[in-house]
Amino acid sequence: MALDGGERALSLLEYGRIVVQRGWIVVLCAALGACAMLFYSSRQDTVYRSTMQVIFEPAQSGQGISAANAALLRSYVVYLSSTGIAGEIVEELGMGISAEALKAGTEISAVPDQSLIRIEVNDANGDWANTVAYAWG
Incomplete structure (x- = not known):
């Protein structure tokens, strides 16, 4: 056609x-x-992730105090994410790396609905990631 x-x-x-x-x-x-x-x-490369969940129990609970507790939870996350805390963990475990390098492989976040602080450590050695997460928690 x-x-x-x-x-x-x-x-x-x-x-x-x-x-x-x-x-x-x-x-x-x-x-x-x-x-x-x-x-x-x-x-x-294989990267292992170790997760530690820290329960946050406020001294007071109630409906009016929940906003204050959420703010306190966020301030704990900022405190745990600090270079000073990372430096203490590096010294405690004798890691031989800088605090900034340790922080680069770590994520710390708040789970306000469950009153938790989640600490996640990524490392090529799974046992080492567990050790660091436990020390951070």
Whole structure:
């Protein structure tokens, strides 16, 4: 069937023939992508995460005091995230790194709904991450 510009429409059989003839290109691209993904993932270092949850129990509880307790919880997070606390942990464990390097692998956050402080330590050694998280908590 001829179209206006002298072009010819392809039938489904012709499309199928093209896919069969050129299907190896799709398979090759998929295989190359799988090989690249395998290479990339094998080159990644394993990083372990140790999580310590510290329960925050305010001295007073009540509806009017909840805002004050939330502010106190946030101030504890700021205190625990300080370079001074990180320096104490480095000295206590004899780590041989700076406090800033220890803080770079640590995340400290508040969970106000549950009155928790979450301390997460990332390290290439899982046992060491547990030790640091326990010392921080």
